[in-house]
Amino acid sequence: MLQTALKRIAASVPSLVGVVIVTFLLTRVLPGDTASYFAGPAATPEAIAEIRQKLGLDQSLPVQFWNYIGDLVHGNFGLSLTTGQPVVNEIAARLPASAELTLAGLILALVIALPLGIVAALRQGSWVDHVCRVVATAGVSLPVFFTGLLFVYAFYFLLGWAPAPLGRLDVFASAPPTVTGFYLIDSLIARDFATFRATLAQLALPAITLAVFSLAPIARITRASMLAVLGSEFIRTARAAGLEPSTIVIRYALRNALLPIVTTLGMVFSFLLGANVLVEKVFAWPGIGSYAVEALIASDYAPVQGFVLAMAILYVFLNLCIDLLYGVIDPRVRIEA
Amino acid sequence: MDRRDFLKKTAATSAITSAGVAAPAVWSPSRADARSETLLVVSESGPNNLDIHGVGTNVPGYEVSWNCYDRLITHGMKTGANGLPYYDRDNIKPELAEDMKLGDMSATFKLRKDAVFHDGTPVTAKDVKWSLDRAVSVGGFPTFQMKAGSLEKPEQFVVVDDHTLRIDFVRKDRLTIPDLAVIVPCIVNSGLVKKHATEKDPWGLEYTKLNTAGSGAYKVTKWTPGTEVVMERHDKWVGGSMPKLKRVIWRMVPSPSNRRALLERGDADVSYDLPSKDFAELRNVASLKIVSTPYSNGIQYIGMNVKHPPFDDVRVRKAVAYALPYQKIMDAVLFGLGKPMYGRKPGAPTEVAWPQPHPYDTDIAKAKQLMAEAGHASGFDTTLSFDLGFAVVNEPLCVLVQESLAQIGIRATINKIPGANWRTELTKKTLPLYTNVFSGWLDYPEYFFFWCYDGQNSIFNTMSYQSPAMDKLIAAARASAAVGDKATYDASVKGFVDLAFEDIPRIPIFQPYANVAMQKNVDGYAYWFHRRLDYRSMSKA
Numbered sequence: 001m002l003q004t005a006l007k008r009i010a011a012s013v014p015s016l017v018g019v020v021i022v023t024f025l026l027t028r029v030l031p032g033d034t035a036s037y038f039a040g041p042a043a044t045p046e047a048i049a050e051i052r053q054k055l056g057l058d059q060s061l062p063v064q065f066w067n068y069i070g071d072l073v074h075g076n077f078g079l080s081l082t083t084g085q086p087v088v089n090e091i092a093a094r095l096p097a098s099a100e101l102t103l104a105g106l107i108l109a110l111v112i113a114l115p116l117g118i119v120a121a122l123r124q125g126s127w128v129d130h131v132c133r134v135v136a137t138a139g140v141s142l143p144v145f146f147t148g149l150l151f152v153y154a155f156y157f158l159l160g161w162a163p164a165p166l167g168r169l170d171v172f173a174s175a176p177p178t179v180t181g182f183y184l185i186d187s188l189i190a191r192d193f194a195t196f197r198a199t200l201a202q203l204a205l206p207a208i209t210l211a212v213f214s215l216a217p218i219a220r221i222t223r224a225s226m227l228a229v230l231g232s233e234f235i236r237t238a239r240a241a242g243l244e245p246s247t248i249v250i251r252y253a254l255r256n257a258l259l260p261i262v263t264t265l266g267m268v269f270s271f272l273l274g275a276n277v278l279v280e281k282v283f284a285w286p287g288i289g290s291y292a293v294e295a296l297i298a299s300d301y302a303p304v305q306g307f308v309l310a311m312a313i314l315y316v317f318l319n320l321c322i323d324l325l326y327g328v329i330d331p332r333v334r335i336e337a
Numbered sequence: 338m339d340r341r342d343f344l345k346k347t348a349a350t351s352a353i354t355s356a357g358v359a360a361p362a363v364w365s366p367s368r369a370d371a372r373s374e375t376l377l378v379v380s381e382s383g384p385n386n387l388d389i390h391g392v393g394t395n396v397p398g399y400e401v402s403w404n405c406y407d408r409l410i411t412h413g414m415k416t417g418a419n420g421l422p423y424y425d426r427d428n429i430k431p432e433l434a435e436d437m438k439l440g441d442m443s444a445t446f447k448l449r450k451d452a453v454f455h456d457g458t459p460v461t462a463k464d465v466k467w468s469l470d471r472a473v474s475v476g477g478f479p480t481f482q483m484k485a486g487s488l489e490k491p492e493q494f495v496v497v498d499d500h501t502l503r504i505d506f507v508r509k510d511r512l513t514i515p516d517l518a519v520i521v522p523c524i525v526n527s528g529l530v531k532k533h534a535t536e537k538d539p540w541g542l543e544y545t546k547l548n549t550a551g552s553g554a555y556k557v558t559k560w561t562p563g564t565e566v567v568m569e570r571h572d573k574w575v576g577g578s579m580p581k582l583k584r585v586i587w588r589m590v591p592s593p594s595n596r597r598a599l600l601e602r603g604d605a606d607v608s609y610d611l612p613s614k615d616f617a618e619l620r621n622v623a624s625l626k627i628v629s630t631p632y633s634n635g636i637q638y639i640g641m642n643v644k645h646p647p648f649d650d651v652r653v654r655k656a657v658a659y660a661l662p663y664q665k666i667m668d669a670v671l672f673g674l675g676k677p678m679y680g681r682k683p684g685a686p687t688e689v690a691w692p693q694p695h696p697y698d699t700d701i702a703k704a705k706q707l708m709a710e711a712g713h714a715s716g717f718d719t720t721l722s723f724d725l726g727f728a729v730v731n732e733p734l735c736v737l738v739q740e741s742l743a744q745i746g747i748r749a750t751i752n753k754i755p756g757a758n759w760r761t762e763l764t765k766k767t768l769p770l771y772t773n774v775f776s777g778w779l780d781y782p783e784y785f786f787f788w789c790y791d792g793q794n795s796i797f798n799t800m801s802y803q804s805p806a807m808d809k810l811i812a813a814a815r816a817s818a819a820v821g822d823k824a825t826y827d828a829s830v831k832g833f834v835d836l837a838f839e840d841i842p843r844i845p846i847f848q849p850y851a852n853v854a855m856q857k858n859v860d861g862y863a864y865w866f867h868r869r870l871d872y873r874s875m876s877k878a
Contacts, residue, residue, distance in 0.1 A: 045764065045796065050476045054392055081385065081393055085562050093561075149594060157598045164604040165595050167564060171377055171586050284590040286564040294382075294563065297755070 008323060012316040019312040020072070020305075024065055027301040034081065034299045055081075068305075077309070078302030080295060087306035091288060095310065096181025097168055098280070098287035102272045104184075104203055105210025110265070113215045117222025118249065121230060132219050139216035148209045148282035155205060163201045167284045173198045206283040210276055214268045221264045225257040232256075258329050266322040270315050373877050374583040376859070378870065379590045379605040383566055387557055388545035389520050390471055390479045399520050400869035401566065404585075406523030406551035407576045409434040409446050409465065409502075410514070414863060414874075421628060422863035422874065426780050429514060432576045433460060433524055433552065444514065448500040452575050454526040455549065455556045462502040467527035469494045469504075471540050479521045485779065486516020509819040512779055519778050520867055526550040554580050554873045564589055568872070581861075581876035600625060600854055606877065607855040607862075607870065612729045616852045617672035626857055629850040630864040631676045634785055635776025636692050637730070639738065640843045642769050644801045647719075651840060652711035657770075658697040658844045659704035662741040666846060670733045675847035687834050689827045691782035692848050695838045704745045716746020722771040723751070724759040731772055734846075738772070766801050773799060774849060778866045782830050783814040790837055802842040807833055 035052035052058045056067060071078060077087035120132035155162040163170055168183055176186040176195050184203070187195040229235065230253055238248045277289035288307060295303035384398035387405070391398070411432040417423025431437065434446040452460040470491040473483045483489070487510040495503045506513060516522070525545065533544035544550070549557045554574045559567040566587040570580055588605075590596045597615050599605035601622055611619075620627050639661065641648035648654055663679045680698035687693070708714060721739055723731035732753070739749045749770060754762050762768060775797055777784050788795050791811050792803040814829035837843075851868045861875040 047477045047481050048764075051392055080562075090562070149592070152595060152598060157602060160602070164599055164602070165592075166379075166588055166590065166599070166604075171588060172372075172375075281591045282595065284564075284588065284592070284595065286561065290591065291563060299758075 004327070005320060005324065008320050009316075012320075016309075016312055016316065019308060020069075023305045023308040024068060027299075027304050028061060028064075034301065077306040080303040081300045087302050090291060090303065091306055091310050093181075094286055094288045094291050097285060098273055098276065098289060100168075100182045100184065101203065101206055101279070101285060101287060102210065102269065102276060104207040105272065105276075106214060106265070106269055108207055108211035109214040109218055109268075112211065113218035114222055114261075116215075117219045118226055118254065120219070120223045121226035122249065124227070129223075132223060136216040136220050139212050139214075142212070143278070144209055144213050144276070145278040145282055147212055148206065148279050151205050151209055152282065162205050163198075165205065165283045166202075167286055168199065168202055169195070170198050170202065206279050206285060209279050209282075210272060214272055217264055217268055218261070222257070222261055225260045226253060229253045229257045255329065259326060262322055262325055262329065266318055270311075270318050273311070273314065374581070376582050376585045376872060376875060376877065377604070377606045378585065378587040379596050379599055379608045380587065381589065381591055381593070381596075381610050383563060383587065383589045384560075385562065386546045387549050387560065388525075388542065389523065390475050390525075390540065391542050391546050392477060394478070396869070399867055401549065401557060401568075402523055403520050403553075403865075403867060403869060404555045404568065404872050405549040405553040405557060406525070407433045407452070407460075407553050408518055408520075408522055408524065409448075410437060410518045411576075412518055412865075417630060417864055419628065419630060421630070422861075423630070424863065424865050426515070426633075426866075429518060433465070439514070442509075443503050443505045445497070445501065445503045448502070449575055450500055452552050453573050454529070454552045455571055456526065456529055457573075458526065458528055460524060460552050461499050462496045463499075464527045465502050465524050466491075466494045466496050467531075468525040469522055471525065472522050475540055475542065482519060482521045482778075483516065485784070486510060486512045486514075488513065488516060488522070511815075511818040512781065512784065515779050515781075524552060526552070552576070555585065577873060580873040582872055585872050600856070603856060606859050607853065609851070609853045609870075611852065611854065613670070613672045613674045613852070616674055616854065619854050624857055626855050626859065628853045628855070628862055628864075629674055631848040631850055632776045632868065633864075633866050634691065634778075634780045635774060635849060636678060636845045637675075637734075637772065637774045637847055637849055638843045638845045640768075640771050640773055640799045642766065642800060643842045644766070645769065647711070647713060647717050648769060650711045652707045653713060654841045654844075655697070656704040656707035656711070656713075656745060657742065657747070658695075658841050659700045659707065660741050660745045660747075661697075661699065661844060661846065662737045663699055663846060665737050665741075666734055669737065670730055671847065671850075674850045674852060676850070678845035678847050687831045689782075689830045691785055691830070691834065692845060693834065695841070695845055697838075697841070697844070699741075701741075701744050708745050708747075713746065716748060718748045718750070719769050720752045721749040722754055722762070722768045724773070725753045725755050726759060727774070728753070730849075734772060763799055764796050766799065768799075771799070772846075776849075780866060781818070782834070783811060783818060786811050786833050786837070787815065789843070790833065800842040802840070804836070804840065807836050807840075810836065 035048050035055060035057055056064060068078070075088065077091070079085070080087050080090060116128070116132050116135070120129040123129060152162070152165050156165060169175060173195060176183060176190045176192055179186050179189050183199040184196060187193070187199055235248060235253055238252055276287065277293050279285065280287040280290040288310070292304060292307035295307070380397070382395070382397055384395065384401050386394040386398045387401050388394065389399055389402040409432060410429050412424040412426065413428035413430045414422040415425040415428070429437075433448055433452055435449045436447040438445045446465075448460060448462060448465065454460060469488070472479045473488055473490060474480065487507050488504070489507055493505045493507065495505065497503055529550045530541035530544055534541035547560070552571070552574070554571055554576065555568040556571050557566060558569045559565065568585040568587070570583045574580075590599065593611050593615060596605070596608045596611060597619065600608055600619070601624070603624065616627055616629070619625055639657065641654055641657065643649050643654070663677065667673060667675060667677060678692055678694050681694040681696045683696070708716070721735050723735050735751050739751055742749050763771075763773065775785070775789055777788065788797040790798060790802055790807055792805065792808040794801060794803060810829045810833040814826055814833065817825035817829060851864065853862060855862065858878040859875065860878060863871055863874050865871055
């Protein structure tokens, strides 16, 4: 297992190097001049030149790249100009916010989609199957910012059930002492149940919004993969042998159907983490996606590069986890590898 | 949710009766006090630097600086056209200084002896000199702004004794004193900042980027960039009467519809930078107060590059001025939230003021005739550019202009330029036709014209307009203002305004409004030249 892991990690090094080079070049090719943007609306050409020099943007591309690599080696991702903070700190502070939201949304989606998909496969053509189809279609076709705004309008503005969409915590509450960066876990560690409840309340709407969106692929793939497995010969044999239906479905069918589901899950997770920008914007969530987009709009290179790099590392890590999980679910994968 | 119920019961802010049951308020009285002494501001974006002297500090950063630092002098208040407090350009009052003696070529400031910085150290003349030296030395925007008032080098700032400072003038300039009351010449705790200065960073900009080191009425106690700024009152502040608000929480809420929802539900106290449409609709919400004030010395205009054909021909420029759909822009783009800068009554005199309306109005027949005279009866192709950063106004405006220009044969393609790129494109001075806003902190006609129309061709003269007659009038206005020659001044201002309308290189459309929406119980909002909030005068009932 350890050997597989090491092999996998070694294989990902070239792709990381590629990501570093490509993001560096891409951010430089982007239209927009950082220096004149940050010189402000009242700047003279001299002021712009001065800022350009301060930022090191007056140097040639290879020199800039060399400096960038040197900084990276020292763990320095550079400084964000829009927020004025070191990129490493910002990503470290914002990644848990995004991860907490994404995980909450994904778990919620899983809890609903998995049973829904299984039942839809077992009772093909029944009302459950139709519900599954409708939910899947609706989830995919409704843009997240729309569902998000709709939820805010209905549950906050009209009904008043949800708290104000003001990020991770109410304005007058204070964050729990940081251990994991996940407020839900940190507040439990601190035994601060009021904060736990407040966090949960803030998390509910954005998590549901994300869940609605990610339900669809999970439910569909569960249904399809279960259908394929249920139609195979070993299930027929198991049925013929008179095994309990629940044993057949859970132990034999589901376990065999799990591989494509896990693959989809990994994809959905990594996709959500980067792509929940819109949900973060709607709920003023201090996550990593909105950070990257704001930086991009301002031609703020360092955070964009830092974001892409962090995401690349995360993807590699995620793929590694999924590969290892394959081995746990299906021993055959382990042997072949 | 309890807070919301509490609000509903006490502040009577419930415009919409919700299904949420109003449970008895469970706040202890002390928490309730905290709420009434805390202002919750929501806006789209927050500061990137807490120090206006920093590299590339953005406009929200100015708001922090204004409230957390003092200046030697500031402006008094008068009642504006809308009946609310409006800064008085001509009334300079002391802030950190208790007395100002204006000599012929210098000004002497006596500092208050009881003023202390946030950390308790007294404010001395050494701090003032260090801060002003810093402003003229760090380069970039602060240094540029200081120059606008002929404050150019450290030698101008002389420490006389611990509580006296003299500023020597390099030349007579009417803008020197007002320029000491803008945001930039703020007084920094030099002892504290010097401790954090390094060889590479002699002015300690890295430290003040993250920490407020001033003597102002508020200090930043928590800042999460892009998320939240928390400011607490500096209880030993002496620069004015003690502010009522103990705490200001400023949250960044990117979605405008959510900012609006927060206001309507009574959860947020103040918000600005909402789309005009939202402000127009919020006027009908009984629980909210909406304040709209025209930008001082600010205009949104259509600019034309006069160096290149076809806009080098004044007849074409006049044709465009007659073809613009002014009224439609006011109605459909701004929802009335702007001050028209067109259609001056025929025969009405030019005033000694800026901004003021120009004599053109929509008249397609006249525009067509001018196009024919210029030899463009069959029209021409061009591009119309705008800054995507302000697309809410710019995009519909440009669509209307495009439609209208098509009627006189000008086929304009719309060119959207991303915010980060806009300044670069504008500085190149190659855009043939575009819309833009210029507004100056210092509210003087000659200041505006010096930047926007003078032949020195500064970057704000986006049209590359050069006219010796114009330069002479602007120079005359500046010189006569410095010595107080009113007759020459008035004649020069009228002269350059008339010339700007006759040559019409840029066509003013409207004076934008600074719109602020707040709860009914929020009082004391005042308009400042920088258009940001001044928490010191605000309170909650």
